[in-house]
Amino acid sequence: MSDEARDIVGDYRFGFHDEDNSIIRFDNGLSEQVVRDISAIKNEPEWMTDIRVKAYHHFVEREMPKWGNPGILNDIDFEAITYFLRSTDSTQGDWKDVPEDIQNTFDKVGLREAENTWLGGITAQYDSEAVYHSIREDLESQGVIFLDMDSGLREHPELVKKYFGKVVPHSDNKFAALNTAVWSGGSFLYIPKGVHVEMPVQAYFRINAENMGQFERTLILADEGSSVHYIEGCTAPSYTSTALHSAVVELIAMDGAKIRYSTIQNWSNNVLNLVTKRAHAMKNSTVEWIDSNIGSGLTMKYPAILLRGEGAHAEVVSVAYAGENQHQDTGAKVHHLAANTTSNIVSKSISKDGGRSTYRGLLQVTPKAHNCRSKIVCDALILDEDSRSDTYPTMEIGNSSADLEHEASVSKVSGDQLFYLMSRGFNEQEAMGLIVNGFFEPFTRELPSDYAVEMNKLLNIKMEGSIG
């Protein structure tokens, strides 16, 4: 690796890239024609083309958000982004049929090992589209549908048409409009009534090309009484120019269903991660967002849950790490729209080396939602004087029977803690690593153990050279 490359990559282990061997790569820039071309190249039904075009016009007209990080948002050059790149002519079911450098990449990020040991199925997306897909036969025979979104639209158009954009309409925000216009890839997952998917299924999103825009679209439907754990991971090469990742994720948990959606976001710092994630939770269902944001230059993401049915439960556990040149503007939104619904939000952030973390949360209880309970805990750990943490909690409580708890704390690592740990043989970096691993433990304990170990290692690397 050259010194220059090392400067860019720093302590980021996934900053490498393969040669761009794309078979189709659109010229940079966005227009109605680009949107139509994406739809045409995928042979989509006309209704989808229409949705895309409508969303494109909304995107053009829609103002940029004035919050989060307007400085960075207003600087995005949408003409400098590639909106579609195809790496292989089809999605493969056997790694042998995937180009070797792409195989190796998914090896290096650890996906193939996880596939072989404890996952029920995976989708590997490389730039715009899935290059590999697998699902265990026993899941398929139970009627579980797990596909990349493009295949989902081809093979199950009626389901997609019924639910696409119903949880996150294109008019929701500027980046939801952009995603709806140019979406490509993502996951389509349907769990039939009463089926419990024991092993997690995973999608991995890898950006490879420079100036790439990745706009995956995910739709998960858990039918009555079913349950599933879906995991997504993502990494990208380190470039000096900006890449844009703008996903939309829609979840629907029918009566009594349970969806857990875990994210390990570790983009390189040149990626802007502007994502809309939302779930509808019907009667007695549970939706859990287990969300981590370790990478990217700017993330703006607030996983949301609409508790639409009585007795539904929302759980959001999110952690963010903001290091040098990073702003993690994250949080959670929970809407109690029905009676006897409950929610639990835990948010943890670490700021270091001038990094900035922001918690932005919304809790809403509507007048007809009686006897709701909600607990919000927000903890920020600031590791040095240059770093920053802000909290913007909003509560709209329309029903006096609601039982609400809100705790927030901002802390620093104390000299006593460091002395104590060092007296037990840990050098400063190891001591800091233990403290931050402990701080994120409410998140990592929710992960499958292999990923929890990886997450702790990742944080330990982030603590290297942290003490002057």
Next chain:
Amino acid sequence: MAEEILNISNLHVSVEGTEIIKGLSLTINKGEVHALMGRNGSGKSTLANALMGHPAYSIDSGEITYNGQPIEELEVFERARAGMFLSFQYPSVLPGVKVGTFLKKSIEAVRGEPVKQREFRNQLKAAMQLLDMDRTFLSRYVNDGFSGGEKKRLEILQLVLLQPRLAMLDETDSGLDIDALKIVSKGINQVVPHAGCLVITHYQRLLEHVKADYVHVLIDGKIVKSGGPDLAHKLEEKGYDWLEVKNEV
């Protein structure tokens, strides 16, 4: 022949510009238990923290050698890796860090090599039995929500597992009921034959269970009197006043 572990000669220590230890000398050999007694504010904890290398405690003059080597240049973790151990009066809370994980990592850090899971499990089991500790301890977070007694027990568990050459126990007996005191003493006594031991305490009661070879009385940063176990009894009867008066004469 006695094997010297710690030698302190004419030590002066200050905290934020205030001198606390004002010329203290002490030698501890392997297998010896030295009790350091004194009132609050006499400098007992300051000595322990300074020996362990706490950055807020500055050594203004005097010398400390450990195993015959000066330790001034060693950082806190290097002292720990060299076999020095301090049982804290007020150990820190480490939210989210499980006791089991912490103990294993600590042993590995001190030894400088990975420890086999099986070996660790066996050592841990024996030590926890000795200290009458429940296995549920291991999945709790370090000192998080612990009672005073539980904290002290965890300190002594670390003492037993880390097998130090120099064990410094800062007010380990405070806040313990008589049963806990006996249990904690079992842990200390297991370590004593292999280590030099500095026991800092207010009271004589720990010394009923841990046999001190020497008792030192610290008043205003100096050892004003040293003696055998009898001295502790005498202090219990008479308090510190008789020594203070003598000191002034």
